[in-house]
Amino acid sequence: MAESSVTFLLEKLAIIFENEDHLLGVLFGGVRDEAVYLRGDFERMRAFLRTADALQETDQEVExxxxxxxxxxxxxxxxLDEFTLLHDHDHGHGIYGTLRTFGCCVRNAKACYRIASExxxxxxxxxxxxxVHKRLRHKLIKAEQGPGSDSVGITWQDRRGDALLLDKSDLVGLDQPKQQLEGYLFKRxxxxxxxxxxxxxxxxxxxxxxxxxDDPEVRKHFKVRAWITVNQSFKSGELLKDMVQQLFKAIRRQVPQVVASMDNNQLKTTIKEFLQQRRYLIVLDDVWHLYEWDAIQNALPNNSCGxxxxxxxxxxxxxxxxxxxxxxxxxxxxxLPPKASxxxxxxxxxxxHKCPTHLEDICKDILKKCEGLPLAIVAISGVLATKDKRRIDEWDMVGRSLGAEIEGxxxxxxLKKVLSLSFNDLPYFLKSxxxxxxxxxxxxxxxxxxxxxxxxxxxxxxxxxGRTLEEVADDYLRELLNRNLMQVATxxxxxxxxxxxxxxxxxxIIISKSRDQNFTTIVKEKSVPTQWSDKIRRLSIHNTLRNVQPNRSASQLRSLFMFGVTKKPSIRTLFPNGFRLLNVLDLHSSPLKKFPVEIVDLYFLKYLSLRETKVKTVPRFIGKLQNLETLDLKHSYVKELPVEILKLQRLRHLLLYQHEFVSYEHFHSKNGFKVTPKIGVLQELQKLCxxxxxxDGGTIIRELGKLNQLRRLGLLKLRKVDGRALCSSIEKLSNLRALSIASMEEEEVIDLQHLSSPPLLLQRLYMRGRLExxxxxxxxxxxxxxLSLKWCRLKEDPLISLRHIPNLVQLELCQVFLGDRLCFKADGFRKLKILSLDxxxxxxxxxxxxxxxxxxxxxxxxRCKLLENVPSGIEHxxxxKVLEFSDMPVDLMRTIRxxxxxxxxxxxxxxxYSTYWREGGWEVYSIDSMTDGEYCPLPSNVFSSELETRWKSWK
Incomplete structure (x- = not known):
């Protein structure tokens, strides 16, 4: 993580030197000279920091x-940020802008000398x-060569091989996956x-x-087998030699002596010739990267022997x-599922033995934290096995302070080390x-x-x-998911x-690492009030402000988050000395009623979220936050933004709307905001909703055509006369991925026939309103x-042309067609997975x-009241997997009971199943429960997530 901090500093220094001018070099040469020395020293150390980051867990001196x-x-x-504030903030020339006047230099000379001295x-x-680095250098170089290089400080024992020696009586939940894997192996x-x-x-x-x-049937089917452990100390030569030895042992032959002196290519040739006419099974255990597979695969022939x-x-x-x-x-x-766990x-x-009754609740809470991870269950239950079963407090302590238990x-x-291997394998930017x-x-x-x-x-x-920062960040997230460090929830x-x-x-584990590295400080409801560093960089407050003591120095704070705080937060009270270097302020769902005036001086602020607060107005001083990139006011009470919003030239994401669900039949489902007609000056905008x-539609819509970085655009209350201008602007938005359009009223026509060059990158299109x-x-x-089309009331069957959209996955049609028959042709909708007809x-x-x-x-x-039968051909x-009817005639439902x-x-x-909207809520019925013309309602929690999803689709 030191590598990340140093890299970030060097990037900041690079920007300073790229933007310096004559005044900066001459009048404040002291600052410049010291910055030059600073950059040189950190560049020399950065080369070894990645190795040092990985080694510090096992070497106290390196740590x-x-x-x-x-x-x-x-x-x-x-x-450096204080220096930036000193000169750029007062004059509004950007973060690292030039110094314009000699008077400014004289006024700030004293502060500059102080900064140079620091x-x-x-x-x-x-x-x-x-x-110290010179003394550690040889240790770091050896560590770079891998654990097999006689490196110093590797104190932990790799006991992953113990998993291969477990008795079958110690295994649970493997029967089904074992059967599945064997099926893959035996497939003809x-x-x-x-x-x-x-x-x-x-x-x-x-x-x-x-x-x-080791299964007897597998051993019988594959006469030649080899188990190769790859892991992070991958050395292809050693693995290939190991493979040769195991293969020759499998046929009870001695390994030729010449193998010991073979290079990698010779070893691969030997293995390939050996396996060419044999049916083999090779297990490559613990492969971390594709290059490890690439280094071995050519030695394993595709020999048509199964x-x-x-x-x-x-x-x-x-x-x-x-x-x-x-x-x-x-x-x-x-x-593991709950029962097996x-x-x-x-x-x-x-x-x-059975769990004692008085410990059941505590044990289930502890087991819940293991989330079905066998290694964790075995390790933590092993700790608990040493506890006195009569002492509930000892067992409860483990559950309440599991993080401390893992650490100490x-x-x-x-357990910590096995999990941390994945963290240590990350590049520095993914570690952050x-x-x-x-x-x-x-x-x-x-x-x-x-x-x-x-x-x-x-x-x-x-x-x-060629890529936006958000697109690169999306790749980072995908990489963490691919490495199984995160899990997809929805x-x-x-x-x-x-x-x-x-x-x-x-x-x-990451909370522990964050605390040790001064990366994040967490304050929770059950936290004991403790002294934290005056130089905390990120503070995350969970559920309570009780343990956040006022009068704390937080001058170096970069990020502040509040989650689940029910008491109105007073930033001035909590942080009386302020935090001028703040980059991120996330007050999502806080009980705020007024825009916090304390942020007026947060020159470095890039991210501000007041989502789901009761804030109603945005003050004009918002224009001072010239580095703001994200302004999230979604689900707040704000209806209009001041003209000063146009000063936020770095703004990338402007989110401001409320869901409004008056009734099942209601046309408008969102309230947006009124924007200044000159919105086109915000050239960095990517999301505008x-x-x-x-x-003012005509003027505003023409301005939208200037926002060529837009990825997502949402427009409400369109009129027919706006159509031609909108088409002209859409043609200019070459990066558009999502477009949402709603007309002024249900009967108002949306005119989009003037588009000659469609947005080829558009992935999601939502249209609500009348179409001719x-x-x-x-x-x-x-x-x-x-594609979502609602209230269009077309006279021609839209399926005729829509069926050829090549990559369409989801189609929602609500009151789109006035005809009495829909036909899905044999050559249509080849990739469609979700279809809604309403x-x-x-x-x-x-x-x-x-x-x-x-x-x-x-x-x-x-709500297709005249539909007489289920779709003909649905059996094809x-x-x-799911067929859902909502507010449909009972006579139709009887046909499929x-x-x-x-x-x-x-x-x-x-x-x-069937659902009905009655008295402001959903009633759910299983078709199988319908007998004698009567429905038996399902429990209220059944399909609750499904109904929530449908409600959100209406929003």
């Missing part, structure tokens, strides 16, 4: 050195650190195939693979790539992103776009040519990650995956031809 480097980098960064003191301390396919087993560290991949490897290669890995990219290239299989090992826990904690209990050090997750409370679902915008504001994202219907989460144990265009004809350009959108008032018949929508997984039909939809005439058409669908 102290890394901490000193990190602290000095932070102090230097603070001083930098000089830092440089003096760096010289001492550099002396003559070609060589790769079977990948992927999952997070400690989930039991090696254990499962060894059970398959050979198999099994890979265990934490990296989903390794699994998916090898699967695609070899036409193989990838199996994701899931956490409890069984394993009791075996270890109570030596196969020798029995849990191995991952540690950042510690700001979120336990169990919090982390919204993907919120996290991406925060990472960008913190400066964690490296710029890449996705959008078209497959995008919506929210994600981290395993509770990972959260405890939702603008109420109203009577379906816009001709919609079917030609190659990237469109989601309020087709004249519709009497739906036909699905053989071959149409052959990927459809969910079909929802709502073999992938259909168990004794109904059309039940055979839907009998292959796993979930068929």
């Amino acid at each position: 102290v050195w890394v901490k000193q480097v990190r602290d000095i980098a932070h102090e230097a960064e603070d001083i 930098l000089k003191a830092i440089n003096s301390r760096i010289k001492n650190i550099c002396e 396919s003559p070609g060589r195939e790769v079977v990948s087993l992927v999952g997070m560290g400690g989930i039991g991949k090696s254990t499962l693979a060894k059970q398959v490897y 050979s198999r290669i099994m890979i265990t890995t934490r990296n989903a990219d390794v699994a998916s790539t090898t699967r695609v290239l070899s036409d193989g299989k990838a199996y994701e090992l899931k956490p 409890w069984d394993l826990f009791c075996r270890k904690a109570f030596q196969r 209990n020798d029995r849990l050090k191995y 992103c991952f540690l950042y997750l510690s700001i979120f409370p336990e169990g919090h679902l982390i919204e993907r776009m919120r996290l991406i915008r925060l990472w960008v504001a913190e400066g964690f994202i490296e710029a890449k040519e 996705t959008t219907p078209d497959g995008r990650v919506k929210t994600c989460r981290i395993h509770d144990l990972w959260r405890e 939702f603008i109420e265009v109203n009577e 004809a379906l816009p001709h350009w919609i079917p030609s959108l190659p990237s469109l995956v989601r 309020k087709f008032n004249e519709l009497r018949c739906i036909e699905v031809e053989m071959g149409a929508m052959d990927c459809l997984e969910k079909l929802s039909i709502q 939809l073999r992938e259909l 168990p004794d109904g005439k059309d039940n055979w058409r839907v009998s292959h669908i796993p979930e068929v």
Whole structure:
């Protein structure tokens, strides 16, 4: 993590030197000279910091050195930002702008000399650190060469091999995955195939693979087998020699002596010739990167003998790539289910006896934190097995302070180390992103776009040519997911990650790392008030302000978050000395009623969230926040922004709207905001939602055409006369990915026929309002995956042209067609997975031809009062998993009940149910529960998430 701090400092220094002018060089040469020395020293140290970061956990001397480097980098960064504030803030010329007047220099000379003196003191301390660095250098160089290089300080014992020696009586939950994997191995396919087993560290991949490897039927089927442990100390030559020895042993032959002197190519040739005519099984256990696979795969021939290669890995990219290239299989090992977890826990904690009744609740709470991770269950239950079963307080202490137990209990050090291997393998920029997750409370679902915008504001994202910072950040998030360090919690219907989460144990570990490295300070409701560093850089407050003591010095604070705080926060009271260097202020859901005036001087502020607060107005001084990139006022009470918003030239994300759900029949579902007609000056805007265009529509819409960085645009209250200007602007928005449009009133026509060049990158299109004809350009959108059309009332069947949209995954049609028949042709909607048909008032018949929508997984039909039968041909939809009817005629529903005439058409669908909107709520019924013309309601919690999703789609 010191590497991240130093890199960030060097980037800041580079910007200073790129933007310096003559005055800066001459009048403040002291500052400049010290900055030059500073840059040189840190550049020399950075080369070894990545190795030092990894080594510090096992070498105390290196740990102290890394901490000193990190602290000095932070102090230097603070001083440089103070210097920036001194000169640029007063004159408004940008963060690192030039000094314009001699008067300014004279006025600030004293402060500049102070800053030069502070930098000089830092440089003096760096010289001492550099002396230590010279002594550590040989240790770091040896560590770079790998654990096999006689490196110093490696004190932990790699006991992962113990997982291969477990007795079968100690294993739970492996029968089904073992059977599945063996099925892949025995599959009648003559070609060589790769079977990948992927999952997070400690989930039991090696254990499962060894059970398959040693199975008598597998041994009988594959006469030649080899188990190769790859891991992070990968050395291809040693692995190839190990493989040769195992292969020759399998056929009871001695290894030729010449093998010891072979190079890698000779070893590969030997292995390939040996295996060419044999059916073999090779297990490559603990593969971390694709280059490890690439270094070995050419030695393993595709010999048409039914050979198999099994890979265990934490990296989903390794699994998916090898699967695609070899036409193989990838199996994701899931956490143990609750029953199996409890069984394993009791075996270890109570030596196969039942859990005492008085400890059940405590044990279940502890087990919940393990989240089905076998290694964690075994390790923590082993700790509990030593506790006195009569002392409830001892068991409760483990549950309440699991993070401290992991940190300080020798029995849990191995668990921490196995999980930390994944962290240590990360590049420095991903380490910062991952540690950042510690700001979120336990169990919090982390919204993907919120996290991406925060990472960008913190400066964690490296710029890449041709890509936005948000796109690079999205790659970072995907990489953390692929490495099984994060988990997808929810996705959008078209497959995008919506929210994600981290395993509770990972959260405890990164909180510990964040605290040790002064990365984040967490204040929780149950926290004991403690003294924290005066130089905390990020503060995350969870649920309470009680333990946040006023009068704390927080002058170096860079980020402040509040989660679940119910008491009105007073920034002035909590931080009377202020925090002038703040980059991020996230007061999401805080009980604020007024815009906090304290932020007026936060010159460095890049991210401001007042989402879901009761703030009603934004003051004019918002214009002083010239570095602001994200302004999130979503679900606040703000209706209008001052003209000073135009001064925020760096603004990238402007979010301001409220959901409004008056009734099931209500037309408008969002309230947006009124924007100044000159919005086009905000050239960096990527997301702008939702603008109420109203009577100023023509001027505002023409201005939108200047925002060529826009990725998402939302417009409300459009009029027909705005159509031509809107089409002209859309043609200029070449980066547009999502477009949402709603007309002024339900009867108001949206005129979008004037678009000659459609936005080819558009992925999501939402249109709400009357259409005289379906816009001709919609079917030609190659990237469109989601289309929502509501209240269009077309006279022509829209399916005729929509069916050829090549990548459409989700289609929502509400009151779109006035005809009485819809036909889904055999050649249409080849990738569609979700289809919703709502309020087709004249519709009497739906036909699905053989071959149409052959990927459809969910079909929802709502409020089609004249529909007489279920869709003809629905029996052809073999992938259909959910069929939902809402507010549909009871006579139609009788046709598909168990004794109904059309039940055979839907009998292959796993979930068929009906819902009704009554008295402001949903009632849910299973079709199977309908007998004698009566419905039996399902419990209220059934399909609750499904109904919530549908409600949100109406929003």
